[in-house]
Amino acid sequence: MQSRNEWRRMKGRREGASNSELFTLTYGALVTQLCKDYENDEEVNKQLDKMGYNIGVRLIEDFLARSSIGRCQDFRETADVIAKVAFKMYLGITPSVTNWSPAGDEFSLILENNPLVDFVELPDNHSTLVYSSLLCGVLRGALEMVQMAVDVRFAQDTLRGDSVTEIRMKFIKRIEENLPAGDE
């Protein structure tokens, strides 16, 4: 017999899960299509990253409109906003922020579970596929729109046998806004 709380949690998970499943399944169909279109995993990774970038540069506007978060003071604050607000808002998960570099310009996002890879297994002939590459592009594109050039890559990937998924983000430089001549 299940407690009432358990039942409610299960029910919520099934209902809530269905909508992220649409995204997950669509993403899977996209990766499958790309694997058909491109000869090797590297090309697929690049294409996913590019598509992610295109999404990111538009997603940031959506994010700023919904969250009314002001300008972040530093990279630490940026990290927290990404993990606690953005990921939660769009993917329903809250990665933890860890492994800060001494200079404070690099950190890791640790995802206990990655919704993109639900139901996914990598076949043997795609061992160099970085399945969730889209996420790297999204983060890069979004941050570029708020004047931050960053490098984003997967350091660990559960699909490739690691116990967690780890995204490593490194601050490269501030992008100067180009104001048109004559503006105050």
Add this chain to the structure above:
Amino acid sequence: MADEAPFQFLHNEVLQYIYKSAENGETDNGRNIAKLENMGFRVGQGLMERLTKDTARFKDELDIMKFVCKDFWTCVFKKQIDNLRTNHQGIYVLQDNKFRLLSQLSAGKQYLEQAPKYLAFTCGLVRGALSNLGVKSIVTAEVSVMPACKFQIMIQKM
């Protein structure tokens, strides 16, 4: 709702990719539409399987259609189909007065010819969903007045 955004952004990007990667954009429109529709088909199958895991068996075809209009549409688009019509001979018309995936397109007439691109994936989604329930169909869609559109389902007797 924020959690609809990822799919909408992704859908848009998939569209751009399919059309950009076609060698001959103009004449390959049919192939592009088919590619999108096929992607939607597989997603629809998977989604329906998850959705109906614990559901009781459907009484009949109409019961299935009502499920598509209510539960399935709500799962995918956070709203129900606004109007369902049928001739009781295997043809169903589902009307969505504010189709989510068209909401990004301007309401002007000049965008009407772009609309089929935005409907192809969803046609496949519906066809795949029905297929998972053992129903074979042909699904087409048309936009008359943005952002309303109609999905026509023709059941194929096996």
